[in-house]
Amino acid sequence: MNHVNKIMMGGSVILGLLLLLNLSTPYLYRSLPNDYERTEIILDSLSDNNFKPTIAIFGNSKAMTGINCKILNNEMISDKAYNLSGVGQPLLESALYYPYLPASVNYVIQCLNIPMFAKKPAISSEAALSFYMYGYRYNENLNKFLSPYLDNYANKSPLINNFQGRACLKVGLSTIIRKLTDDDAPGDEVSSLIYPYLYPSNRSELKYERDINQLNSDVNPLQNSELNKECISLIFKLNNYFKHKGIKYFIVLMPENPDIKHTHDKITKNFIQSIENSLSDKVHLINCTSILPNKDFYDAQHPNRNGAEKLSKMIVSHIKSI
Amino acid sequence: MDREKIIAKVQEIFKDILDEEEIELKDNTTANDVDNWDSLTHILLVVAIEKAFKIKFTSKEILSWKNVGEMIDSIQAK
């Protein structure tokens, strides 16, 4: 074989190998642990015909540790509540699940943090990638008002998605090794759809104080922020979407830790007031920002089991009052 | 001094400074051909040669030698 042919053949082999590695990435991704396994659990449940929740909870890790569906189910006997929140789940990501909620759902509880209202609706590229890998199909109905934020994800070619997903091998192996060696690794409660409480051990006072001090020495992140109009308008559109379906939609403003000084300073108070002004007569708004004392928090951000009990009961009383 | 004698004397200096028994210098020998002869030992050789022949080279001369032959030419010219 002359040299040109050899090079051509070598080039084709390399290309073929690259294609093989690329196309097999989703299978690799799904078989290895990663930071978005919860997305897979939620998507799988939503496509399971036997999954018939009546109350669906969405939000980020604050909602994971802060809302205990066991309590909700105890207080509302004829209802079935499920906690479909996830780490770092922003409003846009929760909205991706909405079209696939089973017909049994009557109430949707969307938990949001105050800082989210200052930013344009967005989703991280890694999160979008996980949706691709777990086989999510972008829904026509929602595309109408979600598409400006999701266009580059919804239209991305599978080859590029697969290429960007190649980190899954490293992340997967890292997660496995970490589970075997590290005490600080999260436990298996993370997969629960009832109460995915993240923390395996009790709060370390030393670390807690250090984190609080760090946050208190920083400036209020809301310092020069304004209410983001797109965020508010998206909430209105989602509210209408559920109205047409006869589903009651609640926006919960999640508790802030009073030990952090700027959560109750003027800037934050004004900001929360502006949220209420924009939303309260058009949307079911539940303001829980100040209902928990500092001992009901595991760390600077997340409610602990006691906090979850209080918060869950508060949500129940609001649902019942409608 | 004639060329043969110069080469012989220089060869002795090389053997001494570079700590090598087997060195044979010809006109076209360069640093690549001799073990341990590099820019670092080059100066030691130059100083030793200057002392032995009681001469002084200019910087430009030293830096312009391409091989042993040119070095010997410079010595002869002094």
Add this chain to the structure above:
Amino acid sequence: MIFNTFPFLLFIIAIFCLYYFVLNENTKRQNILLLIANYFFYGWANWRILPLLIITTILYYFLGLKIEKSKEDKKKNIYTTIGVLFGVGSLAYFKYSNFFITSFAQLFKSIGLQTNLHTFDIILPLGISFYTFRLLSYVIDLNRGKYEVTTDFVAFATYVAFFPCILSGPIDRPNTLIPQLTSKRIFNYDLAIDGFRQILWGLFKKMVVADNIAVVTNEIWENYSLFSGSTLLLGAILYVFQMYADFSGYSDMAIGIAKILGFKVTVNFKYPLFAQNIADYWRRWHISLTSWLTDYVFMPLNVRWRDWGNIGIIFAIVTNFVLCGLWHGANWTFALFGLYHGLLFIPLILSGTFAKKTKIHLTKSGMPKIKDFGKMVVTFILVTFGLIIFRAKSINQFIDYIKHICSSSILRIPKVIGYNNVTMIFSIVFIIMMITLEWLNKDKEYGLNISSMKYRFARYSIYLFLFILVYYFGADASSFIYFKF
């Protein structure tokens, strides 16, 4: 364009096809293609500074002709001096003006004088340190009569801006590269395959070894007051491997690409981590730079001060290395780094061993003998300390880092945050892979030069394994969020 990106891949495939299929054996046209490719490559990075490169090249081309034509030494010297001043001057301006300004301002401040000096907004032209050195060696060597002038402008300009090497070296001398440019090149299959192999090795070292270690060392350096002394120490050691893998990996890629085009570019690294003393180390690390400095800084100084015996050599070495340090960047840490290495030569100079070539003595099983291994470890420790100075942002930070190492927490198990601990473990595994292959092939040009290995199956498996590692672990693939618990 960085080598491991998609645009570059398209670029090199296009050049390869044009070079060998369209212009095969037509040296003049191949050189024109290379020149256009060089300027395209350089302009892609920043087209605004491309004119500077072109004008500088033209200037030196004519200086070269003038030097050759001049009959008197005096005239030759004038032209050479113009060349040297222009080159050094432009480096001083672009790279070091702000450094001089802030240093002077600080100096005046410390003696109580306020100044209104402010720094300029100067873009640092890419590759200026590299192409300036190529030009300087051209005029100086012409003046020394070591070389003949190049009348072929295309070949000369291609030499100056040779795209595989312009951004990060190796620094070729005119008499190694220009003759290759002016002679005929036909496709050399074995050389090209060797080039591909070297590129794969470079990709592995840069993307798998260096970039993964970087994740860990960056975290350690950014928050070093939070970590234990043992972690900081491990961070310093990992940094040595990172620097080596990064730089030698890039050089391997550059050399490999040049090989595919039929050029033999100068070797830049010869397994410096196996060095047995500091002199040996510098004969193996960034060889093209140290040999450049040796020929144009150390030698002239050494010749000038040769009557001062060892003191002369010491001064020459220290000056040489301070400049070497400063070449890397405009910060006092680099000067200190250079000074540190220069001073390390003193024991070697005084004992007369600094010029002696070292040899690695092996035991029956191919491992180094204890004495030699001990020397390697000592050299490694010295290099590690030097690289802490190199990495620090300021001399204060360097001192602070050392203080934090020397605390009681040096006995704890090294630990960073979260996932990065696993990245640390992976890095160590990759380092072991790299060192093992390099040790086994230490007599060869580069670690993956395994063409003499007997079984084709074994060779191809290694290539496949490295390929897969580069695909899955190449650190652009570190796009995972890290769970903040």
